[in-house]
Amino acid sequence: MNALPLILTVFVACAVEAVEALTIVLAAGITREWKSTLQGMAAALVALAAITAAIGPAVGELPLTALRLVVGALLTVFGLQWLRKAVLRATGYKALHDEASAYLREVTAAREAAVQRKRGISDWYSFTLAFKGVLLEGLEVVFIVVTFGDNQKNIGAAVIGAAAAIIVVTVTGIAVRAPLTRVPENWMKFAVGVMLTSFGTFWGAEGAGVAWPGNDAALLVLIPVVALAAAACVAWLRSRKAAAAAPAKESEVVPS
Amino acid sequence: MRQLKSFGAFWYDFVIGDDWRVAAVVVAGLALVAVLAHAARVNAWWALPVLVVAALVWSLHRATTRR
Numbered sequence: 001m002n003a004l005p006l007i008l009t010v011f012v013a014c015a016v017e018a019v020e021a022l023t024i025v026l027a028a029g030i031t032r033e034w035k036s037t038l039q040g041m042a043a044a045l046v047a048l049a050a051i052t053a054a055i056g057p058a059v060g061e062l063p064l065t066a067l068r069l070v071v072g073a074l075l076t077v078f079g080l081q082w083l084r085k086a087v088l089r090a091t092g093y094k095a096l097h098d099e100a101s102a103y104l105r106e107v108t109a110a111r112e113a114a115v116q117r118k119r120g121i122s123d124w125y126s127f128t129l130a131f132k133g134v135l136l137e138g139l140e141v142v143f144i145v146v147t148f149g150d151n152q153k154n155i156g157a158a159v160i161g162a163a164a165a166i167i168v169v170t171v172t173g174i175a176v177r178a179p180l181t182r183v184p185e186n187w188m189k190f191a192v193g194v195m196l197t198s199f200g201t202f203w204g205a206e207g208a209g210v211a212w213p214g215n216d217a218a219l220l221v222l223i224p225v226v227a228l229a230a231a232a233c234v235a236w237l238r239s240r241k242a243a244a245a246a247p248a249k250e251s252e253v254v255p256s
Numbered sequence: 257m258r259q260l261k262s263f264g265a266f267w268y269d270f271v272i273g274d275d276w277r278v279a280a281v282v283v284a285g286l287a288l289v290a291v292l293a294h295a296a297r298v299n300a301w302w303a304l305p306v307l308v309v310a311a312l313v314w315s316l317h318r319a320t321t322r323r
Contacts, residue, residue, distance in 0.1 A: 085274075
C-alpha cells in the first residue's frame with residue numbers, strides 16, 4: 001500500500017494529541033515556571049521512549065495474523081471511542097473540547113497551587129502537570145505509530161507522520177505562545193475515528209481469517225462507508241434533538 | 257493497592273473508554289468472523305463492518321436516551 005495514507009492518518013491523529021499536550025505544557029510553563037515544566041516534559045519523553053522500546057519490538061515479533069487480529073481489535077475499539085465522542089460533540093450531547101477553556105481551567109488550577117520543592121525539582125506542580133499531560137497524550141501517539149507502522153511493515157512512514165505533526169504543532173505553539181484554539185479539533189477527531197475504525201476493522205477481520213474482496217483496495221470502500229455511517233449518526237441525532245426541542249418551543253408560544 | 261487500582265483504571269479508560277459494550281461487540285464480532293472463516297469456511301468479510309456500525313449506533317442511542 002502507498003505510504004501516503006499511512007503518513008496522513010498518523011499525522012492527523014498525532015496532531016490532535018500534540019495540541020492537547022501543548023495546552024497543558026503552555027498552562028504550566030506560562031503561569032508557573034518553565035524550568036520545572038520542561039523537566040516534566042523531558043521526563044515524560046524519556047518514559048515514552050522506554051515504553052516504545054519495550055513494546056515496539058515485542059509487537060513486531062508477533063506473527064502477522066495474530067498481530068492483525070489483536071491490533072485490529074484494539075484499533076477498532078479505540079476508533080469507535082473517538083467516533084462516539086466526536087458524534088456526541090458534533091450534535092451537542094457532549095460539550096465541545098475547547099482548548100481555550102481547557103487552557104483557562106489549567107491556568108486557574110496552576111495559579112492556585114502552592115509552590116513545593118521536591119526531589120530536586122523547584123516546582124513539583126509544574127513538573128507533574130507537564131509529565132502527566134505529555135505522557136498521556138504521548139501514549140496515544142506511541143500506540144498509533146506502533147500499531148499502524150507494524151501492521152503496514154512501515155514504521156518509518158508512521159514515525160515521519162508523527163514527528164511532522166509534533167513539529168508543526170510545537171513550532172506553531174511557540175510562535176503564537178497560546179493554545180491552538182483555531183484547530184477544528186472535533187472534526188479532526190471525527191476523521192481520525194473514521195480512519196482508526198476502518199483500518200482496525202480491515203486488519204481485525206483479516207487476522208480472523210477473512211479475505212477482503214479486492215485485498216487492500218477494500219479500504220477505499222470501507223473508509224467512506226464508515227465515514228458515511230458516522231455522518232448519518234450525526235444527522236440522526238441532530239434531527240432527534242430538534243424534534244425533542246420542537247414541542248417545548250411550541251408550548252412556549254401557546255397563549256395562556 | 258490504591259496505585260494498582262488507579263493504574264488498572266487508567267488502562268481500562270485508555271483501551272475500553274466510556275462504553276464497554278462497544279469493546280464487547282468488537283471482540284464478539286471478531287470471534288464470530290473467525291469461527292465462520294475457520295469452522296464453516298464462510299468468508300464473512302461483511303460481518304465485522306456491519307457489527308461495528310451497529311455498535312456505534314447502539315452506543316450513541318444509549319448515550320443520548322439515558323439523560
